[in-house]
Amino acid sequence: MVIQYQCPDCGADLEFHAETGMMKCGSCGYEVKAEELVAASGEDPDAYLHDYEHFQEETRYHTFGEENAEQYVCKNCGAVIIAGEDTSATHCEFCGSPVVLGDRLSGELAPTNVIPFKISKQQAEEAFRKWKKNGFLLKKDFKNADRVKSLTGIYVPFWLFDVKAQGEVNAHCTSKHTYERGDYIITETSHFDVFRRVDIDYLKIPADASEKMEDSMMDKLEPFSYGEMKKFQTPYLSGYLAEKYNYTDQDLFPRVEQRVRGYARSYIRSTIHGYSTVNITREHLKARQKKAEYTLLPVWMFCYDYKQCDHNFYMNGQTGKIVGKPPLSKGKVALLFFSLAAVSELLLSLLIFLLS
Amino acid sequence: MKIWRKKQGFFPLFFLFFCFLSVLWAPQPCLAQEQAEQHVYDDAGYFKKKEENQLEDLCLAYGEEIDANIVMLIEDGVENKAWKQFLEDFYDAHETLGDCALLLLDINEEERRIEIQGYGEMEYIITDTRIDTIIDAMIDNLSSGEYYSALIQFPTLVKRYHDMGAGSDARTHTGHDNEIYNPYYYEKEKENKIVHSCMLALPAALLIGGIGTGIFVYNSGGKMTSTYHNYMDESRQSLIGRYDRYTHTTRSERRKPQETHSGGGGHGGGVSSGGSSHSGGGRSF
Structure with missing residues (x-):
């Protein structure tokens, strides 16, 4: 049809x-x-x-x-x-x-939903040119050349997962108080048994379902703004490429689960504060998929020809964020290293000198 | 042209760094100690002219080698037996002596005393302990009245210690009487401190450079900016149970680090009334 x-x-x-x-x-x-x-x-x-x-x-x-x-x-x-x-x-x-x-x-x-393209082809080209210019570690000839072989607007299939994460964490935390008395420096360490139980809902965590797209690149394109998400209708696809999914939500859930565990861990850690040391002694986390919606998300794909080799760059078609693996100049990387080291050396030695 | 302009951004940093290094490693300006016109003051009239000239030549020759003045005073009695004071006043009266090893030989039969003091750089070369050793070496000749033989030992002994560098007890007496600003000591200390600070900072600076560059390189192709906040349903309570139970307190004590001075003694050092810090020592024979 x-x-x-x-x-x-x-x-x-x-x-x-x-x-x-x-x-x-x-x-x-x-x-x-x-x-x-x-x-x-x-x-x-x-x-x-x-x-x-x-x-x-x-x-x-x-x-x-x-x-x-x-x-x-x-x-x-x-x-x-x-x-x-x-x-x-x-x-x-x-x-x-x-x-x-x-x-x-x-x-x-x-698809259940779609986020329509918000950035036009012309805007994408302009933004890419600007991005190249600002990348100060990029090779000179890469920055100067304008060899975009193709620029394709593509709706990439994603699953948006709603996940429930539940877990418990026990931690041994300490709080230190140091004071001087006479000739002695006294350190008092208070020990605490800390416990947290969480029940977190994560909404619409995206995972790309196309085997052509590199997962790490698609992850870096996030975040998408879901406020502009629409119920899927075919006219949105007119004028662009679109792919159907290669992986089902069940296929992708392990990847999402791993991510959710990391998120839950970060959240729990953020609720334990005010201590000098935090040592997690027990952790029990589980993640359960509540829902997964098949959604098409807009991505501009740049195929850039550099030294007879194609470099792919991707742009979030909604926010304009660009990701890819640009060729870096070794000289500039070395220059950056020495500059950072030199400034740090200067400041640190000055600091040590003044403190001593 | 644009690339050139970009690169220029790094140059001030390099310039700053090299300026800093050059300050650190540049050879320290070495001002030669002007030799005094006279090195031997035989106020007692004990030595023959020939002996006096030989001593004078010796003091001058060794003094030039170690870039300091070696001065000998031969007295027949010192008022109130204030030998230390006598030398201090002598040094204050001769402003041009600078880095100087001063020796006083009181040949008065009732007094028979040797007193040695080190000023300027010499304060750190012939320290109190070394002065004792110098006197040890000379004492036999002095006791037997062989003053000439004793005195010709002095420049050579000073030279030997000069070649060995500052004495381990060099600091002792500066912190002993009064904390006196001594340009020589201060400059040396400062120089050491700068080198030490640089050495200490170097590994950390390289690490910062490495990590910083690593982050730049890693993020050159875009970075993951979404965090757990982006997807967490913050409309509902996520933290459903918590406690922070105090269990116990442990206590550790350690003694406050004390300012320590190496060595001891330093009985003969001090500060002249003119404000010159010096090492010193003396003995009767």
């Missing part, structure tokens, strides 16, 4: 416009809200959605050639749309028309 949105005025393609948050016709400038577009179509928004079993069956029998690519036909020009097995939104290779592959967003594959 191929979904394409056309302008009611001129018949050109409608795309989601990040800056206005509306569906916009690139030809005549017509704008309409995504929700209104679905309602105006007079159709049940879920009517085109088949159930998941049906989709799997379809997929099995309609395998197109190599690499499990599917065959879809563009309603605009009639050309065959080539889409990878995980793609749920793309462009027609022939006419460039944005297409959404509805059956890949159906049944169990139907």
Whole structure:
């Protein structure tokens, strides 16, 4: 099932416009809200959605050639749309028309929510250029060159987990009090048996469900602002790439559980204060998944060609935060090291000298 | 051009660092001690002119070598037997002596006394203990009336101790009488302290440099900024049980670190009425 949105005025393609948050016709400038577009179509928004079993069956029998690519036909020009097995939104290779592959967003594959792009392609390019310029450890030629091979707006599949963490912690804490009496310095150490019990709800912890995306990079893109999250509707995908998930929430929960344990530990530790030393003697923590919502989050993906090697950078399509692994200049790193060491040496030796 | 401007940001730091190092390691300005016109004052008229000249030459030669004045006074009786006072007054009266090893030989038959004092740098070379040792070495000749033989020992002994550096009891008498500011000692101390501070700070500075750079490098590709606060449901109470029970108190005592002075003695040191701190010692023979 191929979904394409056309302008009611001129018949050109409608795309989601990040800056206005509306569906916009690139030809005549017509704008309409995504929700209104679905309602105006007079159709049940879920009517085109088949159930998941049906989709799997379809997929099995309609395998197109190599690499499990599917065959879809563009309603605009009639050309065959080539889409990878995980793609749920793309462009027609022939006419460039944005297409959404509805059956890949159906049944169990139907996202619950989506955070629409807020940063346009132009803004993303500008922000990337600025980010490169400000990275003072980056190699000179990397900073100066402008070799963005491709810039793709992609809705990455995430599971947003609601997790309940419960636990108990016992700690041995001490508090020191030092005073002088006569020729003696007396240190009194008070010992405390400290206990904490917590019952914490964590809401919407994201975990990326696409195997193409590097987990550590996707984690660094956080946080997303959930206030702008919308109930999923296909028009938001128009004009962007979208992927379906490769991992289920059950697959990803161990990773989230580990993270939640760390969070709970940090929280508990923050409630134990006012002591000189804190030594955890017993810890019992457990995390339970309450809910997981399949959500598409906006990411701009930069493919940067540097010395015949592609470097990928990612930008949070909502907040503009950029992450990646830029090539660093060894000379600048060494310079930074020596400068920091020199300043520290100067200040420390001055301090020691004055104190002595 | 932009890169150049960026790099310039580091230069002041380097400049500062090298200035600091150069202050530390630059050779200390070494002002030569001007030699006194006269080194032997034979007020008692005991020595023949030839002997006096030989002693004079000896004091001058060794004095130049150790960059200090070696001065000998030969007296026939000192008023009120105030030998120490006599030398102090002599030093105060001869302002140009600077770093100086002073020797007083009182050959009066009733008094027969040797008194030695060290001023300036010499205060730390011929310390009270060393002065005792010097007198030990000379005492046999003095007792047997071989004053010339005794006196020619003095410059060589001073030179020997000079080559050995400051004495271990060098500090003793400065803290003994009055805490007197002594430029030589102070400068040496300061220099040592600076070097010591730098050495002590170096590992920590390298560690800070390493950690700082590591953090920069690690975060160069963006860092994880979300914390437990981002996802925690703060609308409900998360901490549902707590207690902080006091169990007991332990107590430890340690003696206050005391200011310690190494060595002891120093009976002959002091400060002249002109304010010059000195080491010293004397003995009758």
